[in-house]
Amino acid sequence: MTTKRVLRYMIECEHGIDNYVDDEPTAYDPLGDYAPAGEFVTVRFYDDGGVAHDAKLWTGHKASTGTRQPPKRTKAHARGYIVDPRTNRAIGFSSTYELTCILFLMASSAVVEIEDQPPAVTYFDADGKKRKHIYDLRASLKNGLKIVYPIKPVDQLEKTKIKEVVERTKPHLDGFADKVVLLTDRTLTRDVAWNSKSIVHAHKVRDEADCQYMLDLVRDIRGEFSAYKVARTFKRFADGFNAILCLLYDGVLELVQPLRISEERDSRFTKSRTVVSLIPGQHGVVDFRLPG
Numbered sequence: 001m002t003t004k005r006v007l008r009y010m011i012e013c014e015h016g017i018d019n020y021v022d023d024e025p026t027a028y029d030p031l032g033d034y035a036p037a038g039e040f041v042t043v044r045f046y047d048d049g050g051v052a053h054d055a056k057l058w059t060g061h062k063a064s065t066g067t068r069q070p071p072k073r074t075k076a077h078a079r080g081y082i083v084d085p086r087t088n089r090a091i092g093f094s095s096t097y098e099l100t101c102i103l104f105l106m107a108s109s110a111v112v113e114i115e116d117q118p119p120a121v122t123y124f125d126a127d128g129k130k131r132k133h134i135y136d137l138r139a140s141l142k143n144g145l146k147i148v149y150p151i152k153p154v155d156q157l158e159k160t161k162i163k164e165v166v167e168r169t170k171p172h173l174d175g176f177a178d179k180v181v182l183l184t185d186r187t188l189t190r191d192v193a194w195n196s197k198s199i200v201h202a203h204k205v206r207d208e209a210d211c212q213y214m215l216d217l218v219r220d221i222r223g224e225f226s227a228y229k230v231a232r233t234f235k236r237f238a239d240g241f242n243a244i245l246c247l248l249y250d251g252v253l254e255l256v257q258p259l260r261i262s263e264e265r266d267s268r269f270t271k272s273r274t275v276v277s278l279i280p281g282q283h284g285v286v287d288f289r290l291p292g
Contacts, residue, residue, distance in 0.1 A: 037060070037061050037083040037085075038058055038059055038060045038061050038083070038088065039058070039059060039061075039085075039088050040056045040057065040058055040059075041056070041057055041058075041059055042054050042055070042056055042057075043055055043056075043057050061083045061088050061089060061090055062087075062088055062089040062090065063089070063090060064081060064089065064090045064091060064092045064116055065089065065115055065116075066091075066092050066115070066116040066117035066118075067117045067118065067119055067120065067134060068117050068134065069092055069117075070092045070093060070094045071094065077094065077095060078093075078095060078096045078099065079092075079093065079094050079095070080092070080093060080099075081093070082099065082102055082103075082106075084102075084106055084113075084114055085106075085200075085203075085204060086106075086112065086113075087113055087114075091114055091115075091116045092116045092117065093116065094136075095151070096193075097151050097152075097153065097183070097184075097185055097188045098116075098136055098137065098151050099193070100188040100189075100192055100193040100196070101136070101137055101149055101151055101183055101188055102114060102116075102137065103193055103196035103197050103200060104188075104192055104193075104196045105137070105139050106196065106200050107195070107196040107197075107199035107200050107203075107248070107249055108249065108251065109142075109249050109250050109251060110141050110142055110251060111139050111140070111141060111142075112140055112141065112142055113139070113140040114137060114138070114139055114140075115137065115138040115139075115140075116136070116137055117134050117135075117136070118134070118135060118137075118138040118148070118176075119134075119176075120132040120133060120134045121133050121134075121135070121169045121172055121173065121176060122172055123165070123168040123169045123171075123172055124168065125168065133165050133169055135148040135149065135150055135177075135180075136149055136150055136151045137149040137151070138177060145178045145179070146176070146177045146178050146179075147177060147178065147179045147180070147181055148173075148176070148177040148179075148180050148181075149180075149181050149182075149183055150162050150165075150166060150180065150182050150183070151182075151183050151184075151188070152182070152183075152184060153184060153185045154184045154185060154186055157184070162182065163182065166180050166182060190260075191258065191259055191260040192258070194260050194261070195255070195258075195260060195261050198245055198261055199245045199246075199248050199249050201245075202242045202245035202246050202249070203245070203246055203249045205242065206242075206246050207239065207242070207243070210234070210239050210240070210242065210243040210246075211243045211246050211247060211250075213234070213243070214230070214234075214240065214243035214244060214246075214247060215247065215252065217230055217233065218230065218247075218252075218253065223270060224256050224270050225270070227241065227244050227261070228241075230244070231243070231244060245261075253270070254270060256270055
């Protein structure tokens, strides 16, 4: 443990972030309202004298719209719900791979809505028998297109015959989805989960002034640049790094390599193309073009 601490300190010194004194907010810094789930709404009320007052009250999130809900948790599986702050609605997941995909979609401004277990799609099997299949997730994009995601571990592809099911449902997706993207554990890695979660957390405490300042800094940069070197130009390193994560959310920046963003690696970024890929680990894939 001591060796790891020394190595980490050496890396931090190399990046110029060994001094945390300036990064720590004082106890007098005002903190805005923050809720990990749900939202604050303004409610008007009248006191005994008839004078109107406005108060901020917290309201809980909306229930999942899934056609079926995750089963009870077992020792071998991770199941639960996560709230998408953009829609203030719970999204159910039945595995860590589904959770990773949800986080990945939440970490992109191109996505406006995520649905877990959307309505079933009817198809015909090899014997001509009518069957139904429920996809794990459906994402709605800003440009109106919809993507459905079947999610399976690689060792379950042959057993579940999911590829055959996908092909048989494609003729019946009109009005339901524009594209099917099959994801496995080879794509939904821990690094994807870590980066997506970091971006989601950064977006929740987004500071527009910091994002604009960072945007002005990287506007004239050509090629790759170090996240830590640019973030260190801020008065507080944490503010600069948070702005970088927010620009990743906006699609302005992208990782040069789909590796974990951490203090132990010199994460490098480049300005994003006009094409947004909604497949983890891939960049510049011509899937959908955002308007403007």
